[in-house]
Amino acid sequence: MKKIVVYPERCTGCRLCESICVLYNDKVNDLSRSRIRILKKHSLGLSTPIVCSQCKKPPCGKACPVDAIQKDDHGCVKINQETCIGCEACVSACPFGVMMALPDKVVKCELCDGDPQCVKYCMTNAIEHGEVETAVRERRRRNVNLSIEELEA
DSSP states (O other), X not given: OEEEEEOGGGOOOOOHHHHHHHHHHHSXXXXXXXXXXXXXXXXXTEEEEEOOOOOSSOHHHHHOTTOOEEEOXXXXXXXXXXXXXXXXXXXXXXXXXXXXXXXXXXXXXXXXXXXXXXXXXXXXXXXXXXEXXXXXXXXXXXXXXXXXXXXHO
């Protein structure tokens, strides 16, 4: 399954991903409604995109008393807004804090129906849409190369 893969070391904290997300999903310019968040740690000069992990066994879905949260055929965790009663049990159950209660509904990243807009517009490729296994292999390779460079220095 393809997910949004995050590379915090590439993130500049520009928040373009948040803007694109909310414009695409809600057609408004209100970053508080974005399904992706940039967490900034100013003391470290670090920005990290935070987005739904599309869990294999989503705690948000288990917490929903009306089964409004289900995985689609591609493994994306989605909220059926017709079924959702707005109780916000899913918001409390999410271990990553990415379920968001808005005044009119509960939302989360649903990968823009397989074409995540935030990924398209990220200038530094800090977020990518791909297979997690591929991303893990790339990170391992990069970490090994960094370790070798440190030993050679």
